[in-house]
Amino acid sequence: MHYLIKNSFIEMYPDKELNFDAKLKYSKAFKGYNANVKYSRNKDFFEFRLSYNWKDVSSEIKMGIIQNLFNRVNKTNVKTLNIEMYNIFLKKLTDYVPVTKTDEILEKSFDRVNETYFDNLMIKPNLIFGGKNIQTLGTYSYGTDTIMISKLLIKDLNLLDYVMYHEMLHKKLKYQQKNGRTQHHSPEFKRLERLYFDKDAESKLNKFVRKHKFKGWF
Ligand SMILES: [Zn+2]
Structure with a gap:
């Protein structure tokens, strides 16, 4: 061994x-x-x-x-x-992983969100679309510094930005260990998430999730 x-x-x-x-x-x-x-x-x-x-x-x-x-x-x-x-x-x-993948639509979304909510201070991660069949709205993976967004969100740029914002918060806040559990959506995370300009974004997204039978997001 x-x-x-x-x-x-x-x-x-x-x-x-x-x-x-x-x-x-x-x-x-x-x-x-x-x-x-x-x-x-x-x-x-x-x-x-x-x-x-x-x-x-x-x-x-x-x-x-x-x-x-x-x-x-x-x-x-x-x-x-x-x-x-x-x-x-x-x-x-995450700060040292090479950034090699990007996409024009995602980059524009990233830039909008970065300017509005992060004072343009966030360094661009890898940005990729998930396949059309992937049942996840978005993910952020620390090990590869990659934000993945569902391709279905192209239909609604407001929701795309909202999911982008969520994943960017993951990149910014990383995660906390609390009572032995890993906490990805801490109270601070949720507080910042609520700063998104469209206060109905969450319910719109829930509707979108139901319509397209998503499993959720991370
Ligand atoms: Zn999340």
Whole structure:
């Protein structure tokens, strides 16, 4: 077993027996600093897959992401210094991820929102449209500094800007850890979100979501 996996596990679960097998793999299939873990129950085997970019990251931060993945797969909520370091790393990272993807419509939306609500101070992230079938209005991914917006929102630029604003707030505020839970929509987030000029935007968006059978947004 890879020593980082072993050390990560022992630190998290000192009373548990280390009786599984595990492997650490770097994968070029991942973008940014994404990672995942697969557990096969019949073999009691964990495969941790980290994007290739992780290769040069320090061991203590790597342990943080491994522990984070252990928490996810074991449905535990163990807190460690490494996880804390990993969270700081992830938040800082966003400022250094290369911006390579953009789209004219999204860029214009970003510029409008940036000027109105962020004094033009926000650095442009990657901006992409999700496929027409994607049932998510928008997402912001920290690891790749990317805002993804549903293509269906092209129909309504006001709602597009509103979703853009929401995702930009994620980029600005990152996330908080509170009582061991990750908080993405903090009270501060919601306060800022309400500053959007169209006070009916939320109900218009709910209508839009129902009409197009979206699952929601993040
Ligand atoms: Zn959100």
